[in-house]
Every structure is written in structure tokens, then in C-alpha cells.
Amino acid sequence: MTRDPLQEALLAAHAIDDRRALVALYRDAADLAYSAQDIDxxxxxxxHAWIFALETDHELVHELFARLDRNGRV
Structure with a gap:
């Protein structure tokens, strides 16, 4: 089984506990799912991105929350 580059990057970031990278990577995964019209x-x-953003005081925390809120997930 081969993994796509985003999945590989997510696994690598988890392996070294790079939470700031995980924010961006999970947001990228969310963007791909949005493009595929898979809201769930x-x-x-x-x-996932929002939780890591909260943990790292990431600048995307409010943007991520707003996206979740627009989808009725807060």
C-alpha cells in the first residue's frame, strides 16, 4: 500500500510531535475534503487542526473555528 505525500507528511509530523506543522497539514487535508465536497x-x-492550533497558540485558531462554526460543528 502506498501513501500519498500529505499522509506521509502527517505521519512524519506526528512522529516528531511537530504540532505547528500538524495545524497546516490537517488544514490542507480539510481543504482537499472540502474540494471533494465531503463535509464530514x-x-x-x-x-484536528483546531485542537493543535489551540495547543500551540497558532495564528489560524480563529479561522479554523470559523470554518467549523459555518458547518455547524461547534
Whole structure:
């Protein structure tokens, strides 16, 4: 089984506990799910990105929350 580059990057960031990178990577995954019109998958990834953003005081925390809120997931 081969993994796509985003999945590889997510696994690598988890392996070294790079939470700031995980924010961006999970947001990227959410963007891909949004493009595929898979709102449940988008929100799954957004939730992960938001949690890591909260933990790291990331500048995207409000943007991620707003996206979750627009989808009724808050």
C-alpha cells in the first residue's frame, strides 16, 4: 500500500510531535475534503487542526473555528 505525500507528511509530523506543522497539514487535508465536497471529512480534519492550533497558540485558531462554526460543528 502506498501513501500519498500529505499522509506521509502527517505521519512524519506526528512522529516528531511537530504540532505547528500538524495545524497546516490537517488544514490542507480539510481543504482537499472540502474540494471533494465531503463535509464530514473536512470537519474531521478541521477539528484536528483546531485542537493543535489551540495547543500551540497558532495564528489560524480563529479561522479554523470559523470554518467549523459555518458547518455547524461547534
Amino acid at each position: 471529512k473536512e470537519c474531521f480534519f478541521l477539528t
